Amino acid sequence: MAADLRASRDLAWRLAVRDISSQYRQSILGLFWAFVPPLLSALLFVVLQRKNVVNISDVGMPYPLFVLIGTTLWQMFAEAVTAPLRVVTGARTILAKISFPREALALSALYQTLFGALVKGLLLAGVLLYFSAPVRLQSLLAFIPIFLLIWLGLIIGLSLTPAGMLVSDVSQIMTLGLQLGFFLTPVIYPAPETFPYSLLATWNPVSSYLLASRTLLVGGTPAALMPLVIVTICLVGVTFAVWLLFRVSMPIIIERISS
Numbered sequence: 001m002a003a004d005l006r007a008s009r010d011l012a013w014r015l016a017v018r019d020i021s022s023q024y025r026q027s028i029l030g031l032f033w034a035f036v037p038p039l040l041s042a043l044l045f046v047v048l049q050r051k052n053v054v055n056i057s058d059v060g061m062p063y064p065l066f067v068l069i070g071t072t073l074w075q076m077f078a079e080a081v082t083a084p085l086r087v088v089t090g091a092r093t094i095l096a097k098i099s100f101p102r103e104a105l106a107l108s109a110l111y112q113t114l115f116g117a118l119v120k121g122l123l124l125a126g127v128l129l130y131f132s133a134p135v136r137l138q139s140l141l142a143f144i145p146i147f148l149l150i151w152l153g154l155i156i157g158l159s160l161t162p163a164g165m166l167v168s169d170v171s172q173i174m175t176l177g178l179q180l181g182f183f184l185t186p187v188i189y190p191a192p193e194t195f196p197y198s199l200l201a202t203w204n205p206v207s208s209y210l211l212a213s214r215t216l217l218v219g220g221t222p223a224a225l226m227p228l229v230i231v232t233i234c235l236v237g238v239t240f241a242v243w244l245l246f247r248v249s250m251p252i253i254i255e256r257i258s259s
Contacts, residue, residue, distance in 0.1 A: 011100060012107030019090065019108065020115055034119040038071040045071075045188045059190050061218055065131040069214045070187040072124055073149065076117045077206060078178050080153025083109035085164040085171060092165075095254050102250045106158055106243075113150055128217065136219035145216065145228065149209035152235055159242045162249040166256060186211060205231045 046064045049056050059066040087109040088095075128135055157174070164170035184200055186192075191201035191211055201207045208231045212222040222228065 008101035008104035008107055011104040012111060015087070015091070015104060015108040016111035016115070019087065019112055034116055035123050038068065038075045038120065038123065041071040041075075041188075042068040056189050060220075061133070062131055065127060065133060065218075066214070067188050068127045069124060069217060070210065072120050072127075073146065073210050073213055074182060074185065074187045076113070076120055076146065077149050077153040077210070079116050080109075080113045080150045081157040081178060082171075082174060083113045084154060084157040084161045085174070087112070088161050088165060092257065095250075096257065102247065103243075106154070106246065109157070110150075110154055113154065117146065117150055124217065133217070134219040135217070138221065139217055139219050142213050142216035145209040145212040148232060148235065149206065149213060151239075152205060152209065152231075155235065155239050155242050158246055162246065162253050165253045181206065202227060205235070 042064065045067050049063055049067075056063060084106060088105050091105055127133075160170055160174060164174070185204055185206050186201055187210065191207065192198050201211065208227045212228055215222050
């Protein structure tokens with residue numbers, strides 16, 4: 001498994017460059033589209049909050065800054081979830097014709113997601129500067145939970161990819177799940193502190209990384225590190241299980257779609 005992963009790095013890079021180039025080649029606005037979803041989502045909830053439709057006040061920072069960081073981080077996670085199935089589906093025509101390490105597709109999804117996250121990182125930097133956020137040295141540590149957030153999304157997406165190659169309903173379920181997850185995660189509101197709503201922050205693995213990332217970005221210190229440690233340990237174990245599932249299932253999937 002490790003040998004196939006190393007052997008697939010160059011191919012994964014070429015696939016990622018090809019897909020990114022084709023994505024923006026025919027687009028007039030280009031990279032601006034990477035900013036549109038989080039900006040529009042944030043703008044909507046800022047307007048609702050100012051009109052008192054959504055009653056959110058004490059978030060420890062200006063609410064527009066709070067929600068812009070949250071929606072941008074969520075968009076990184078959502079793109080990570082959908083990337084594996086999109087990449088594998090895009091390579092459907094060559095899967096049955098060319099033998100190559102299937103890990104190249106997973107790595108390509110990672111490269112593309114990291115590229116999108118880097119672009120969105122520019123948005124985050126601009127937002128922090130605009131609101132004069134108290135950025136400190138520990139803010140640089142935010143890249144750790146942000147990377148883990150992306151990693152979590154990729155593993156979720158990779159686990160659903162084999163089924164998604166056979167059943168088109170899976171992509172619809174992913175879209176519905178992300179829409180529901182947006183409201184079950186403290187993206188636009190602070191983490192609840194009263195039971196049972198506090199479980200949204202305690203047992204939602206996305207919440208642990210998102211809350212830590214947002215706190216570090218504005219120069220704060222995460223309130224609880226233990227949930228982060230537990231989620232990360234579980235993530236490492238689940239990664240190997242999903243990787244093995246992907247390796248075992250892909251030959252079967254390729255045989256099914258090529259017959």
